[in-house]
Amino acid sequence: MADYTFYTNPMSRGQIARWALHEAGAEYDQVLVDWQAKPAAFLAVNPMGKVPTLVHHAEGEDRTVTEAAAICLYLAEMHPEANLLPSDAEMADYYRWTFFAAGPVEQAIVSRALKFEPSPEQEGMAGWGNFDRTIGTLDGHLSGTAWVCGNRFTMADVYVGSAVDWGLNFGILPPLPSFAAYAERCQARPAYKAAKAIDNALIAEMKK
Numbered sequence: 395m396a397d398y399t400f401y402t403n404p405m406s407r408g409q410i411a412r413w414a415l416h417e418a419g420a421e422y423d424q425v426l427v428d429w430q431a432k433p434a435a436f437l438a439v440n441p442m443g444k445v446p447t448l449v450h451h452a453e454g455e456d457r458t459v460t461e462a463a464a465i466c467l468y469l470a471e472m473h474p475e476a477n478l479l480p481s482d483a484e485m486a487d488y489y490r491w492t493f494f495a496a497g498p499v500e501q502a503i504v505s506r507a508l509k510f511e512p513s514p515e516q517e518g519m520a521g522w523g524n525f526d527r528t529i530g531t532l533d534g535h536l537s538g539t540a541w542v543c544g545n546r547f548t549m550a551d552v553y554v555g556s557a558v559d560w561g562l563n564f565g566i567l568p569p570l571p572s573f574a575a576y577a578e579r580c581q582a583r584p585a586y587k588a589a590k591a592i593d594n595a596l597i598a599e600m601k602k
């Protein structure tokens with residue numbers, strides 16, 4: 395058995411976790427989840443029935459991690475040899491922008507896709523304020539840096555890069571120069587290419 399069981403669907407946020415698994419150099423067995431027939435073993439470890447879900451077969455115990463951002467950061471911790479963890483100086487950016495992407499950016503993108511925009515009165519309660527505030531803030535950061543933490547790729551880039559890549563592909567993020575250049579840098583990573591090749595082949599298979 396591989397170290398990890400990875401529950402995924404190729405047309406899902408599972409793509410984020412697969413990229414993270416490849417960056418970490420982790421050995422995994424995949425289980426493809428059919429939305430109409432979710433496996434009992436999957437629902438037992440994640441009653442939310444959401445992918446990605448990762449089970450780490452660690453020494454003496456199985457550990458379940460859900461939420462794509464948590465999976466990314468967990469894998470960086472479990473595979474320090476992959477050099478994806480932040481130094482002390484990089485840690486503020488690492489956590490700040492990963493959580494910014496998992497909260498405000500995700501909410502801004504999804505709410506726009508669902509055609510919900512908070513009214514000015516609702517913005518104070520909405521964690522993302524509004525679409526322009528969130529996206530402008532992300533643009534501000536990515537305009538001044540090659541990677542989330544500066545000149546070095548870290549696991550934060552798998553999560554933030556996936557949000558930017560996905561948002562651009564779906565035409566929800568504006569094609570700003572900072573986003574386009576950052577997405578291009580992410581797409582050049584060998585682990586990104588390897589992971590996407592697997593998901594794209596699975597998607598092509600599903601469409602046959």
Ligand SMILES: N[C@@H](CCC(=O)N[C@@H](CS)C(=O)NCC(=O)O)C(=O)O
Nearest residue numbers: 406407443444445446460461462463
């Ligand atoms: N907060 C979760 C969201 C995961 C999620 O919504 N996954 C979707 C696919 S992208 C899913 O599993 N949908 C199936 C369902 O809800 O039944 C994360 O960040 O991983």
